[in-house]
Amino acid sequence: SPFGPESRLDLASVQYRRVIEALTKADRILKPMWPQHFQQVIFDIRGLPPPLQLTSGNDLGGLKRSLQAYCAAYQVRVPEWKIEWNTAPQPAFRLLPPTGEKYSSLQLLAVFRALRYNSFFKAISFRGVDLSPLAGKVDHSQYGDAVAYRSLNGLSITEDQHEVLLQAPILEREMHALTFASESIRSIDLTDVLGDWGQSRSSCDFGKLRSVTSELVRPMLILWRQQLCVCHSISFSGNPLASQDVDELTNLLKQGPVHFKKLHLARCALGDAGLLKLWKGLESQAHSLESLDTSDNQGSVQFETIQGTLRRMRRITRLVISGNTRISSDGALLDEATMSLWALEELDLSGIPLNDNTVNVLASYLGSEQSQDLRAMRLNNCGLTGRQISRLFRGMGQARRLTFHLSGNRLDEGIDDLCGAIACGYGPWSLFLQMVEFANEMNYIKLMRALTVNKTVECLSLAGTAMTDAASSTACQAVADFFSKNNTVRFLDISGYDCKLDEGRLGKEFSRALSGIRRNTRIEHLRVRSQMLNVNIGDLAEAISANKAVQTLDCEGNDFNLSNFRHLTKKLQDNLTIRHFSAFSDQELSRTMRKSVLSADADAPARRSLVMSKFLSDKSQVGKGKLAAQQLQDQWDCVKSDLEGILARNQGLFEVKEQARSGFSRGAGRRDSDAESDFASAFGGLAQKDFDARRAHGCQGSTSPTRQAMSESAVVERPRDYVDRPASMASCEVAVSPSTDGASTPDAPSPPELESPADGGYGFEYGRTAVTVLDEARDGMWEGGDVDSGLQMKRYRRLVGQSTNRIEEETEMARRQLEED
Numbered sequence: 001s002p003f004g005p006e007s008r009l010d011l012a013s014v015q016y017r018r019v020i021e022a023l024t025k026a027d028r029i030l031k032p033m034w035p036q037h038f039q040q041v042i043f044d045i046r047g048l049p050p051p052l053q054l055t056s057g058n059d060l061g062g063l064k065r066s067l068q069a070y071c072a073a074y075q076v077r078v079p080e081w082k083i084e085w086n087t088a089p090q091p092a093f094r095l096l097p098p099t100g101e102k103y104s105s106l107q108l109l110a111v112f113r114a115l116r117y118n119s120f121f122k123a124i125s126f127r128g129v130d131l132s133p134l135a136g137k138v139d140h141s142q143y144g145d146a147v148a149y150r151s152l153n154g155l156s157i158t159e160d161q162h163e164v165l166l167q168a169p170i171l172e173r174e175m176h177a178l179t180f181a182s183e184s185i186r187s188i189d190l191t192d193v194l195g196d197w198g199q200s201r202s203s204c205d206f207g208k209l210r211s212v213t214s215e216l217v218r219p220m221l222i223l224w225r226q227q228l229c230v231c232h233s234i235s236f237s238g239n240p241l242a243s244q245d246v247d248e249l250t251n252l253l254k255q256g257p258v259h260f261k262k263l264h265l266a267r268c269a270l271g272d273a274g275l276l277k278l279w280k281g282l283e284s285q286a287h288s289l290e291s292l293d294t295s296d297n298q299g300s301v302q303f304e305t306i307q308g309t310l311r312r313m314r315r316i317t318r319l320v321i322s323g324n325t326r327i328s329s330d331g332a333l334l335d336e337a338t339m340s341l342w343a344l345e346e347l348d349l350s351g352i353p354l355n356d357n358t359v360n361v362l363a364s365y366l367g368s369e370q371s372q373d374l375r376a377m378r379l380n381n382c383g384l385t386g387r388q389i390s391r392l393f394r395g396m397g398q399a400r401r402l403t404f405h406l407s408g409n410r411l412d413e414g415i416d417d418l419c420g421a422i423a424c425g426y427g428p429w430s431l432f433l434q435m436v437e438f439a440n441e442m443n444y445i446k447l448m449r450a451l452t453v454n455k456t457v458e459c460l461s462l463a464g465t466a467m468t469d470a471a472s473s474t475a476c477q478a479v480a481d482f483f484s485k486n487n488t489v490r491f492l493d494i495s496g497y498d499c500k501l502d503e504g505r506l507g508k509e510f511s512r513a514l515s516g517i518r519r520n521t522r523i524e525h526l527r528v529r530s531q532m533l534n535v536n537i538g539d540l541a542e543a544i545s546a547n548k549a550v551q552t553l554d555c556e557g558n559d560f561n562l563s564n565f566r567h568l569t570k571k572l573q574d575n576l577t578i579r580h581f582s583a584f585s586d587q588e589l590s591r592t593m594r595k596s597v598l599s600a601d602a603d604a605p606a607r608r609s610l611v612m613s614k615f616l617s618d619k620s621q622v623g624k625g626k627l628a629a630q631q632l633q634d635q636w637d638c639v640k641s642d643l644e645g646i647l648a649r650n651q652g653l654f655e656v657k658e659q660a661r662s663g664f665s666r667g668a669g670r671r672d673s674d675a676e677s678d679f680a681s682a683f684g685g686l687a688q689k690d691f692d693a694r695r696a697h698g699c700q701g702s703t704s705p706t707r708q709a710m711s712e713s714a715v716v717e718r719p720r721d722y723v724d725r726p727a728s729m730a731s732c733e734v735a736v737s738p739s740t741d742g743a744s745t746p747d748a749p750s751p752p753e754l755e756s757p758a759d760g761g762y763g764f765e766y767g768r769t770a771v772t773v774l775d776e777a778r779d780g781m782w783e784g785g786d787v788d789s790g791l792q793m794k795r796y797r798r799l800v801g802q803s804t805n806r807i808e809e810e811t812e813m814a815r816r817q818l819e820e821d
Contacts, residue, residue, distance in 0.1 A: 076104060116148060117152055131171065131216070147210050171216065303331075351380070377534075393421040393427035453485075463493045482516070516543075544571060551579055577650060
């Protein structure tokens, strides 16, 4: 083992030359890119010429072969990986996060060793992979491939540095080898490689985390200082940096010969002092930096320092500095003359309160030709008013190909200006207005009415956006009108927000608004989380039963029980388009099933004792309780199986339709794949899953008809009765007409469930590789007979308006059980 004591074997043979030749050949085949001088050191036989066996040009520099060999030698499974061609520099190797347990130290070591001396890749990514299993471990071997002391182009490290590396932890050695030995790697992504420490900051050991980060950073800093590394783009985001590493990095930025193109240091636990040093050092890199991310650190820098550094930048295309400063004067954070030289692709100023001068500069930039490459803009929690946002929307024009995040801003002030711009089609085609609290309900209604007549926004998120009180019938009607009349939005998130100290939900009456979905023919991807849909489950069920456009539906976090879940699944049988559906997250489903089963097993005998004592002995009551728990588990499994069958059926229908479409024109009436990729990536969740699946089958566009552009004069608000009211007001996701209250039978809550308090090989074949080539980027209420008749009786009674209770039902079940016995 590489982490154990060194072992030596003494071998003797008269055929030693043939043995050496066989070993040399095998070593060369398994490590084709490694320099031959390493073989000469290991197999040093006078008169025996080294075999020249180079790797072919189409096997990723021998990576697959080498990785499988190392994993077989270490007796571990091959980790999951893929090759990415869609980002510069490319090709890029990416180690994928594990689907189960995190990778072992030997698996990670195998990846590092297989990548050593590989000159096929220009970028390496370990994003989201926990590398801490390698931290602090020592390789006791002093020979062979323990230390990479010579690069492919013949450069060597000093003797002193060699001795230091021999005593260094193995993670530090491998980071040195990865960046020094190869002559092609230009970019390394080490984002979030220390596990999920960010989720438990109050209890994490920052000292230990920073020491692990030092093992990653230290060898690279040394190589940069000695000009022995060609890597110019690095991401350390999500990993706490030690103060000495920040000091050394700052000195390198100021005085070193390296010219960084990309530097990402977000969420690195930098305080005021560390962040200030970093920004002062960035002045010397302003001429070369193209991508900078220092967001979400603990510290803050003076406004003048950041303003001065930004004015020096010329080549910046991605600027993410959320929360880095506070504007302390009337001056603009960004200089208009400087921005006229920028060709930004992404801008994030979230968490920085922006004044009018800064908003004016941004609006002017959005109207210039230099901003045509801008694809993402985030101004969350910037204290922007509706009037200021309106200025930005009108500056960018109509239907701008841009994803704009404006969460947590003050839309009440200037709401009329904002709604006027939205109604006329000004603004982006992807808009995120999340976590906005309206002090006045009428302002929320105005926003929904403006969005109803808008003809440009195709991706919309209103997650967590609500009023201070529960939505009234008028507000719910406005949302219902949006569902039934808007024919532009294809991606919609209208989830609620609920936590211990805050809430952003539309209230129990919201589910009635879902009735508009019945006639909506545009929304393809719908997310309605945490909106208490379990209270009136029939509203949602009726809506999805009649809809013929939605392809993915995410309604997690609504506290559904088995009856809710079963009813939704039954109604889904009438829907032929939904291919991805989620009523629970994996953790939520497991917890809900466990609660209901444990409740039936533990509590049922006690609750039934008074009723069933007439028919059953005490001993048999316990057995009946366990039987009820098993029956409940079987019912959960049955509903899950039914759901899988429905989704599989719909997927099959979709594939048949796609094959018929491709018979004459695959791209007819579809959007370009770049637009779909932008929407799916921004929206995430099931929409991203669906897009990835369609891309794998060569189908990347939307299945909806292409929307035609509308001029400002053509975008007018239609009469309120423009669209016929749906036959059933059972459910639509946004608004309910007051005149239809109580008109639908599904308004009655579904029956509750029994509940209890919440409970706290190895080998080559296991590897998975995927080479993905993309465009090259720039440098009725009856629920079936599958359950027992007692539960069915309960449903029938609810249908005809009769009341029932659990005692009556259990008595009936006991009587039927005795008859069967």
